[in-house]
Amino acid sequence: MYWIILVVVVVVAAILLRIFTSTRWLLKLRCWYFCFPQPKYCLIEEYDIGVPMRDGAFLSTDVYRPNSPGEQFPVIITRTPYGKRSKEDHYVITAQMFTSQGYVFIIQDVRGTSDSPGEFMPWTNEAKDSHDTFEWASQQEWSSGSIGTFGGSYLGGVQWYSATTKSPYLKAMVPMFISQNLYAAFIHKGIHHYQDLLLWKFRYSGTGARTPRKISWHNEVRDHLPLITADEKLGEVIIPYREWILHPRLDEYWDFARLDKRIDEIEVPALLIAGWYDRFIDPMLEDFQRMKGKPSTSPASQSRIIIGPWTHRHFRKIGQLLFGADSVFWCQYSVVLDWFDHWLKGKKKFLAEDPINLFVMGANKWRKEKEWPLARTEWTNYYLHSQGSANTTDGDGLLNTSPPEEEREDCYDYDPADPMPSIGNKMLLGDSTCGPVEQNPLEERQDVLVYTSVELEEDIEVTGPIKAVIYASSSAVGTDFFVKIVNVYPGGASFFVQSGIIRVRYRNSLTEPEPIEPEKIYRYEIDVGSTSLVFKKRHHIRIHISSSAFPEFSRNLNTGESPELTTDLLIAHQKIFHNKKYPSHVILPVIPTR
Numbered sequence: 001m002y003w004i005i006l007v008v009v010v011v012v013a014a015i016l017l018r019i020f021t022s023t024r025w026l027l028k029l030r031c032w033y034f035c036f037p038q039p040k041y042c043l044i045e046e047y048d049i050g051v052p053m054r055d056g057a058f059l060s061t062d063v064y065r066p067n068s069p070g071e072q073f074p075v076i077i078t079r080t081p082y083g084k085r086s087k088e089d090h091y092v093i094t095a096q097m098f099t100s101q102g103y104v105f106i107i108q109d110v111r112g113t114s115d116s117p118g119e120f121m122p123w124t125n126e127a128k129d130s131h132d133t134f135e136w137a138s139q140q141e142w143s144s145g146s147i148g149t150f151g152g153s154y155l156g157g158v159q160w161y162s163a164t165t166k167s168p169y170l171k172a173m174v175p176m177f178i179s180q181n182l183y184a185a186f187i188h189k190g191i192h193h194y195q196d197l198l199l200w201k202f203r204y205s206g207t208g209a210r211t212p213r214k215i216s217w218h219n220e221v222r223d224h225l226p227l228i229t230a231d232e233k234l235g236e237v238i239i240p241y242r243e244w245i246l247h248p249r250l251d252e253y254w255d256f257a258r259l260d261k262r263i264d265e266i267e268v269p270a271l272l273i274a275g276w277y278d279r280f281i282d283p284m285l286e287d288f289q290r291m292k293g294k295p296s297t298s299p300a301s302q303s304r305i306i307i308g309p310w311t312h313r314h315f316r317k318i319g320q321l322l323f324g325a326d327s328v329f330w331c332q333y334s335v336v337l338d339w340f341d342h343w344l345k346g347k348k349k350f351l352a353e354d355p356i357n358l359f360v361m362g363a364n365k366w367r368k369e370k371e372w373p374l375a376r377t378e379w380t381n382y383y384l385h386s387q388g389s390a391n392t393t394d395g396d397g398l399l400n401t402s403p404p405e406e407e408r409e410d411c412y413d414y415d416p417a418d419p420m421p422s423i424g425n426k427m428l429l430g431d432s433t434c435g436p437v438e439q440n441p442l443e444e445r446q447d448v449l450v451y452t453s454v455e456l457e458e459d460i461e462v463t464g465p466i467k468a469v470i471y472a473s474s475s476a477v478g479t480d481f482f483v484k485i486v487n488v489y490p491g492g493a494s495f496f497v498q499s500g501i502i503r504v505r506y507r508n509s510l511t512e513p514e515p516i517e518p519e520k521i522y523r524y525e526i527d528v529g530s531t532s533l534v535f536k537k538r539h540h541i542r543i544h545i546s547s548s549a550f551p552e553f554s555r556n557l558n559t560g561e562s563p564e565l566t567t568d569l570l571i572a573h574q575k576i577f578h579n580k581k582y583p584s585h586v587i588l589p590v591i592p593t594r
Contacts, residue, residue, distance in 0.1 A: 027100050035334035039100035041066035047085075048115060051108065053132045060084070060115035061133075064095040065104040065142050072144040074344035075104045075137045078151045079130060079158045081113040081120060081204065091151070094333070101337060103344075104142055108133060110158065113204075120204055122240070123157060123182060123257065130162030138169040145169055146344045150336070152176030152273070153312065153428075157185075164265040171299075172343035174336050176273040177312050179283030180266075180290070182257035183250060190248045190506035190513070191480070192564075193279070194227070194554040195422075199429040201241035202234050222551050225567040245564050250510035263290050269299045271339045273332060275310030276361065276498075276531050277318060277435035279426040282465065285372055285530060292355065304339070306332055307358045307532070311426070311434040319424060319435030321495065324364040360463065362534030373464040378592055382453070382541065383585040384578040386410055390449040393440075397451035399543055399586075409577045412447045412546070414479065416555045416569045419548035420448060424496030427552050436495040439486050442544070443494065449545040449576060452488065460535045464589025466498055466528040470545065471582035473522070476572035477515040477560035478505045480547050483526050485586065487533065488540035498529035501553055505560075515560050521577060528586065543586055545576055 027039045044067045050058030062084050066073060076098055078091055084107040085092055095105035111129055112120030130149075138145045147169045149159040156178030163173060178185070186197045198221075221233040227245050231238040247253045259266075260283075270291060274284040284305070291303035309318050314329040335357075341347040354368040382399050384390075388408030390397030397410070424437030443450050468483040484499040502524050505513035516522060535541055548555055557563045558570040578584040 027096060031097060031100065035331050036097055036101060036337060040102055041068055041100055043067060043096060043099050051133055051136045053111075053129055057111065057116075057118055059108055059111060059117075059129065059133070061106060061108040062095075063104065063106050064099040066099055066102060072142060073102055073104045074144050074146040074148065074340065075106060076148045076150050076340060076344075077106045077108070077130075077133060077137065078149070078155055079108045079110050079126070079133065079162075080151065080155050081110050082154070083114045084109050094150075097333070098337070098340075103340065104137075104140075106133070106137060122154075122204075123161060126158045126161040127165050130158060131165040131167050134162070134165075134167045134169045144344075146171050148172045148174070148340050148344050150174045153178055157182055159270075160259045160266070163268045163270075164259065164262055166265065166267070170268055172340060173268050173270040174273065174339065175270055177275060177278050177280055177284075177314070179280045180258075180260040180263070180287045181283045182259065183254045184280065184283045185257075186244060187248055187250075188279075188501065188553065190250070190503045190510055191501060192227070192245065192248060192554040193427070193552065195222070195430050195432075195551040196428045197244060198230055198234070198241060201238050201244070202231065202236075203429075204240075225557075225563075227554060227564045248564070249506075249513065260287065260290065263294070266291075267294075267298050267300050269301075269343060270303045271336065272303065272305040273336075274305060274307045275312065275314060276307060276359070276533075277309070277311040277426060278314075279312060279428065281307070282527065282530050285465075288356075289372060299343075304353075304355045305357070306335065307356070308332065309359050309361050312428045313434070319433055319437045319496065321436045323359070323361055326364065326366060327359060358463070358532050360461065360532045360534060362459075362536055363461070373589055374591060376592060377464050377589045380588050380590045381585045382543075382588055383583055384410075384451045384543070384545075384576070386451070386578070390451060390576075391446050392448065393443045393450050393452070395450060397449060399451040399453045399541060403580070403583050404578045405580055407579050409575045409579075410449050410545075411573065411575050412449060414447055414547035414558070414572045414574055416548070416557050416571075418447075419550035419555050420445060420482070420546045422549045422552035425499075425549065425552045436487070436497070439484070439494045439496055439544070440492070445546075447546055451543045451545075453541040456535055456537055456539050456541070459537050459593075460541070461533070461591040461593075462535065462588050463532040463591045465530045466500075466589065467587045468500065468524075468526040468528050468543075468585070469587070470524045470526060470584045471521055471577040472524060472584075473519050473575045473577075474504070474516065474558075474572050475518050475574075476558040476570060477518060478503075478556060479516075479558050479572045479574065480504065480553075480556040481524055481526065481574075482544075482546045482549050482553075483528050483586070484544040484546075484549075485528060485531075486542040486544060487535060488542050490538045494542055497533055498531050499549065500526045500528035501549060502526045503556060521575075521582060523582075541588075547572065547574060 109116035156175030
């Protein structure tokens with residue numbers, strides 16, 4: 001008797017499994033999860049189509065289209081170096097979902113990656129190859145001739161290049177987690193994003209892509225000097241890595257990556273999707289302002305931006321914190337569908353809304369805004385205070401809105417042989433945890449100055465760009481200063497919010513570096529970055545000042561020589577001043593309670 005019941009249970013389970021793993025049922029479940037309407041079409045999937053380029057190359061392309069012979073549909077195109085059926089990027093699921101809503105979705109391996117022939121040269125061929133792909137797609141029998149583009153990171157950069165071609169078929173874009181200023185992808189104001197630069201270049205050297213998480217990233221690689229030969233510690237010479245290492249300055253070499261300088265060529269409206277804990281948040285806000293600043297007759301002026309509590313990898317759990325069900329990145333795909341419906345299908349419903357949709361962390365709510373920064377911002381100075389002993393959380397560093405009088409400066413020694421590590425950061429690759437990660441271990445270091453507010457008596461919303469004005473001297477002719485803002489919870493746990501760094505040789509110009517005079521006091525303005533966060537009642541606002549965040553940023557070796565080419569190290573004695581003459585402070589964009 002029992003074996004009969006067991007057989008029945010197994011058969012029923014097999015039938016249910018068959019039903020719920022069918023493409024139709026999976027699509028229904030995915031559409032429900034992504035807040036899409038239920039599927040309107042079944043799918044036809046065609047793999048590895050060779051799309052012709054002007055030079056005779058054929059790029060490998062997958063096409064997902066509705067199973068409705070004789071009907072024409074708008075086309076959404078994603079071009080990727082990461083593999084068009086990569087599990088890592090979820091674009092197959094995305095393609096199936098949009099196809100179910102009446103779109104053709106195309107995923108193409110860019111030149112020199114996966115199944116497409118040629119040599120992969122980042123961003124070099126993307127404009128013309130995108131243009132040729134648009135030409136091909138617009139002429140297919142299933143195409144209505146209206147094309148949109150979609151994708152994040154490199155895939156977003158591809159879209160900005162494609163927009164410069166002025167293809168008559170391209171009607172709308174959705175670039176995510178990338179900027180028009182691609183110099184910022186791997187270099188921050190003259191400082192290399194060291195780990196990401198090395199791992200990304202290694203990933204695309206040799207034959208085929210390698211997963212960065214499997215790369216042996218150990219101390220011998222991380223600490224190697226000079227930077228120019230760090231690739232050898234990964235087992236090979238990577239010429240593109242060495243070329244970028246030798247060009248930290250924002251000179252003419254980077255003209256190919258400065259699409260922000262070609263804004264006059266871009267007329268396509270863009271729905272930008274950004275994250276508060278992503279490296280590109282500030283460059284993307286600048287992109288948005290450039291697009292909105294175009295003449296009202298340009299469709300590009302109708303661009304929009306969505307900013308959520310996400311890292312570059314945009315998981316639901318960001319760092320070590322959760323921001324509630326409304327923060328889930330994938331739910332924004334329904335907005336993307338509305339965007340494409342508006343521009344590719346003529347469903348007029350998008351432009352009546354305010355152009356900025358931002359997530360206020362702490363309150364954990366979405367809010368629409370008209371401009372950036374917000375017009376109602378109260379720019380509030382929070383001044384540094386101590387009696388000369390702000391080192392660690394056991395020190396006497398204070399942060400408040402009262403300007404300082406006569407106070408002793410704070411001092412610390414920055415040793416590039418023992419730099420402050422990156423804990424909670426905006427790195428893209430490797431196994432580090434990005435975003436709001438607990439900072440308490442760093443606050444025990446003598447080379448970290450800590451300034452903390454009193455316990456807050458009420459909620460304070462900080463939404464906008466944060467800037468630090470620091471008066472400092474150094475015993476070295478060249479060094480760095482790093483500022484971090486931290487949210488301290490009741491009980492003492494402190495979490496990363498935003499950070500900024502300056503290499504003092506680039507204090508006046510990113511093209512003409514100049515040394516500083518040892519022991520001379522300089523005024524440094526440091527862009528700490530943008531956020532939207534409510535510091536809750538009973539929390540504390542905290543500022544860290546140090547001189548490194550390694551390996552997120554390459555170390556300054558303090559010798560005045562190029563860190564890319566030298567192995568010499570020098571300990572720098574740093575002083576941070578906060579008195580009536582030198583009132584070091586951070587400027588917080590406080591939003592008054594409505």
